[in-house]
Amino acid sequence: MPTAQDAARSTSAPTGGYDFVVVANRLPVDRVTDADGNASWNRSPGGLVTALAPVMARAEGAWVGWHGAPDESLEAFDDGGMRLVPVGLSAEDVELYYEGFSNSTLWPLYHDVIVAPEFHRTWWDRYQEINRRFAEATAAVADHGATVWVQDYQLQLVPQMLRASRPDLKIGFFNHIPFPPLEIFAQLPWRRRVLLGLLGADLVGFQRQSDANNFLRCVRRYLGYTVKAQHIHVQDDDGQPIRTARAEAHPISIDSAQITELARDPEVRARAAEIRSELGDPETVLLGVDRLDYTKGIRHRIKAFGELLADGDLHVGQATLVQVASPSRERVEHYIALREEVERTVGAINGEYDTMSHTAVRYLHHSYPIREMVALYLAADVMLVTALRDGMNLVAKEFIAAHADNRGVLVLSEFAGAADQLRHALLVNPHDIDQLKGAIMEAVRMPGTESARRMRIMRRQIVANDVNRWSRTFLESLEGTKA
Numbered sequence: 339m340p341t342a343q344d345a346a347r348s349t350s351a352p353t354g355g356y357d358f359v360v361v362a363n364r365l366p367v368d369r370v371t372d373a374d375g376n377a378s379w380n381r382s383p384g385g386l387v388t389a390l391a392p393v394m395a396r397a398e399g400a401w402v403g404w405h406g407a408p409d410e411s412l413e414a415f416d417d418g419g420m421r422l423v424p425v426g427l428s429a430e431d432v433e434l435y436y437e438g439f440s441n442s443t444l445w446p447l448y449h450d451v452i453v454a455p456e457f458h459r460t461w462w463d464r465y466q467e468i469n470r471r472f473a474e475a476t477a478a479v480a481d482h483g484a485t486v487w488v489q490d491y492q493l494q495l496v497p498q499m500l501r502a503s504r505p506d507l508k509i510g511f512f513n514h515i516p517f518p519p520l521e522i523f524a525q526l527p528w529r530r531r532v533l534l535g536l537l538g539a540d541l542v543g544f545q546r547q548s549d550a551n552n553f554l555r556c557v558r559r560y561l562g563y564t565v566k567a568q569h570i571h572v573q574d575d576d577g578q579p580i581r582t583a584r585a586e587a588h589p590i591s592i593d594s595a596q597i598t599e600l601a602r603d604p605e606v607r608a609r610a611a612e613i614r615s616e617l618g619d620p621e622t623v624l625l626g627v628d629r630l631d632y633t634k635g636i637r638h639r640i641k642a643f644g645e646l647l648a649d650g651d652l653h654v655g656q657a658t659l660v661q662v663a664s665p666s667r668e669r670v671e672h673y674i675a676l677r678e679e680v681e682r683t684v685g686a687i688n689g690e691y692d693t694m695s696h697t698a699v700r701y702l703h704h705s706y707p708i709r710e711m712v713a714l715y716l717a718a719d720v721m722l723v724t725a726l727r728d729g730m731n732l733v734a735k736e737f738i739a740a741h742a743d744n745r746g747v748l749v750l751s752e753f754a755g756a757a758d759q760l761r762h763a764l765l766v767n768p769h770d771i772d773q774l775k776g777a778i779m780e781a782v783r784m785p786g787t788e789s790a791r792r793m794r795i796m797r798r799q800i801v802a803n804d805v806n807r808w809s810r811t812f813l814e815s816l817e818g819t820k821a
């Protein structure tokens with residue numbers, strides 16, 4: 339990773355000329371400064387970055403995004419085979435556009451109102467302003483006729499803004515999170531503006547067909563456009579059809595080959611064995627890996643596990659739950675409350691059931707490099723993905739990819755997009771704690787032949803449908819779009 343000084347040396351203003359441009363809220367790197375003031379770049383957390391970094395490294399394109407540090411403007415620079423174009427955000431931009439509209443209005447609204455979304459006009463104003471900033475930065479680097487791929491809910495207005503200034507571009511948009519049912523989307527005061535923003539794209543991609551269907555229904559209802567199958571007849575201000583856009587499902591995936599390779603690495607395997615022994619060699623290691631987010635059902639999972647200990651179905655020493663909860667959006671109110679609640683519950687369970695030698699829940703509020711994550715997947719017998727709502731959930735797919743040994747059982751929420759593909763997981767409704775407890779016990783007791791059978795089928799799915807295939811099929815579909 340280059341240092342900030344390296345970046346400053348290689349600096350020059352963006353000159354355009356890139357014919358493949360990814361636009362995302364985050365750059366695939368974060369700028370971090372240590373206590374002594376030394377700056378460096380770290381790979382950013384999150385599924386989006388994991389999914390797109392290998393694609394971009396091959397494509398020699400440009401990536402427009404925020405570098406993660408407020409109140410700092412950086413010039414564009416080259417890194418890892420791509421041009422990185424930082425979009426600066428002030429501390430106030432972060433508060434109003436990122437923590438506010440993106441993560442306290444859209445995020446809860448699009449995740450089925452698990453917590454109440456807040457609607458503030460000042461947030462919306464700043465959301466528009468920052469989307470314009472991203473659109474302008476993109477227009478400045480994209481070559482004539484370039485393909486631009488806009489990512490996720492933070493940037494839903496960018497497609498329309500870009501089309502207005504650069505009608506020569508081919509524009510794709512991919513929504514990584516769910517698109518809510520009309521009855522929920524209806525609450526958004528700026529619902530028409532958001533739909534119009536998205537329809538600046540030639541192709542609007544979603545994780546699940548149900549997300550695409552929700553979107554199409556909203557377009558029909560709130561814009562009155564004609565929708566035929568996946569095709570939308572976009573109209574001008576006078577109601578005349580001007581072009582066709584499409585909405586399609588393109589479920590995202592992971593770099594399966596990279597995970598499988600890591601899982602075969604003797605050092606990683608040794609680390610997996612070491613983790614089990616550090617946990618006191620329990621018979622069963624259960625694992626949860628999430629950003630610390632209220633959509634992930636972490637509380638439901640811990641509650642189910644705590645009840646299984648209380649019921650005497652599981653015992654400390656025999657079973658341990660490892661919960662990795664990586665820090666996320668730490669200044670947003672509901673995230674602060676969630677952290678407090680999770681840590682209180684974990685403390686109560688451990689206080690009740692821990693012994694001198696073993697713990698009930700090993701809770702880790704950290705993020706880890708991918709090598710350590712693969713070692714953890716290998717160390718685990720049962721993976722618990724209990725999201726209350728999740729666009730896809732790449733952790734479920736990583737767990738499957740890591741188990742080239744066909745060991746392990748996945749308990750998977752039916753409300754995660756991954757459930758559409760991983761039909762051989764133990765599918766659960768995480769709100770149903772009794773069902774969840776039943777599924778955990780079924781996973782713990784599942785005979786090796788049965789878990790291997792399920793794992794083999796799911797691995798075939800994940801290996802055949804990796805992130806390269808996701809980006810290829812999306813981009814092929816985009817290229818085939820008639821303007």
Ligand code: G6P
Binds near residue numbers: 385490491515
């Ligand atoms: C989800 C979103 C991404 C986001 C990531 C991390 O996966 O779909 O757009 O980057 O979470 O969240 P953060 O707020 O830290 O970018």
